Amino acid sequence: MKVLIIGSEGMLGHDLVDTLSINNEVSSTTIDTLDITDITKTIQTVNEINPDVLVHAAAYTNVDGSESNSDLAYKVNALGTRNVAVACQEAGCAMVYICTDYVFDGKKGSSYYEYDQTNPLSVYGKTKLAGELYIRDTLNKFYITRTSWLYGFHGPNFVTTMLNLAKTNDNISIVNDQIGSPTYTVDLANAITQLINKPVYGIYHITNSEHCSWYEFAKQIFDNAGVNIDLNPVTTEEFSRPATRPKYSVLENYNWKMEGFPKMRSYKQALRDYMKLL
Numbered sequence: 001m002k003v004l005i006i007g008s009e010g011m012l013g014h015d016l017v018d019t020l021s022i023n024n025e026v027s028s029t030t031i032d033t034l035d036i037t038d039i040t041k042t043i044q045t046v047n048e049i050n051p052d053v054l055v056h057a058a059a060y061t062n063v064d065g066s067e068s069n070s071d072l073a074y075k076v077n078a079l080g081t082r083n084v085a086v087a088c089q090e091a092g093c094a095m096v097y098i099c100t101d102y103v104f105d106g107k108k109g110s111s112y113y114e115y116d117q118t119n120p121l122s123v124y125g126k127t128k129l130a131g132e133l134y135i136r137d138t139l140n141k142f143y144i145t146r147t148s149w150l151y152g153f154h155g156p157n158f159v160t161t162m163l164n165l166a167k168t169n170d171n172i173s174i175v176n177d178q179i180g181s182p183t184y185t186v187d188l189a190n191a192i193t194q195l196i197n198k199p200v201y202g203i204y205h206i207t208n209s210e211h212c213s214w215y216e217f218a219k220q221i222f223d224n225a226g227v228n229i230d231l232n233p234v235t236t237e238e239f240s241r242p243a244t245r246p247k248y249s250v251l252e253n254y255n256w257k258m259e260g261f262p263k264m265r266s267y268k269q270a271l272r273d274y275m276k277l278l
Contacts, residue, residue: 001025001196004051004093006034006084007058011155012098015189016055027051031058036080039087046087053196055096056084059128063102066124067242073127081131085138094141094201096192101148101180101207103129106246113254114146114203122243132203143195144203145188148251149217151274152185158214159275162221166229176215176233179248181207184270191256191264200259205251208267220268224275 001024007013008028020026027049036042036058046054059077060066066073081097088095102125103118120126135142151157165172183206191206212220215233222229236245253264 001052004049004054006056010057011152012185013057014154015152015185019189019193036083037075039083042083043087043090046091050091051093053094054088057098063124064242070123073123077127078130082134085135089138095139096143097135099132099144099146100128101249101251104246104249106248109248111250111252113252114205141201143201146205146251147183147188148180148207149182150185159221162218166227171230171232173232173234174215174218175236175239176213177235177247178245179211179213179250181211181250182217182267183207184274187270194261202255204255205253206256207251208270209264210266211250224272
């Protein structure tokens with residue numbers, strides 16, 4: 001297949017290039033080579049490459065920054081995604097859109113299925129959901145892939161942030177009442193590769209299995225690293241941030257399972273493998 005990856009400079013984008021290049025002809029763009037908020041340029045670029053599948057991994061991902069830069073977040077995450085969808089429609093290619101657990105409000109109290117009602121709490125979540133809606137209104141051939149708590153080798157993430165903080169702090173306060181599923185970008189890239197080899201279009205939740213709080217995740221990071229540090233569990237209210245986060249945003253990989261794909265491995269195993277290579 002001919003695959004175009006938009007946002008190849010990102011943490012997930014790097015792994016998508018590596019994984020998809022094994023058996024496919026891969027082209028890619030970065031923020032420097034394609035401004036997705038320019039619809040004319042986006043359509044022109046996609047038509048020139050003429051891919052079978054386009055993976056849209058570009059986004060404005062600063063969750064807190066989106067609160068004070070809501071116009072920029074909307075321009076990139078909503079209108080930019082619409083532009084990519086229109087380009088896919090003109091080129092006749094399928095589209096993969098990377099979305100987020102933050103499209104949910106976290107009040108369900110149990111894992112979210114793909115068909116559950118969305119209700120984002122933050123500007124970031126709202127703009128990413130707007131991108132979903134543009135795709136669903138524009139295209140027939142799409143994979144909307146919601147994921148959560150990403151970490152990997154090619155960008156700042158919670159794991160490296162914790163390890164860096166431990167170098168200069170004796171104790172760290174970590175939120176203990178937000179629950180989710182940490183997801184290794186290599187595993188997500190492999191899953192997306194499997195997905196696009198079958199034309200099973202639709203919405204998919206794809207995360208590593210099992211779940212934890214940020215506090216529990218931090219404990220496992222330091223256990224794996226052999227670092228002794230005092231961790232203080234705090235509530236969301238005690239650790240105030242500009243953007244409201246869902247308290248329980250665990251995603252059930254239901255459609256993934258129903259299509260017969262293999263169960264995603266535990267985030268604990270994925271974390272160990274990732275940290276061995278740091």
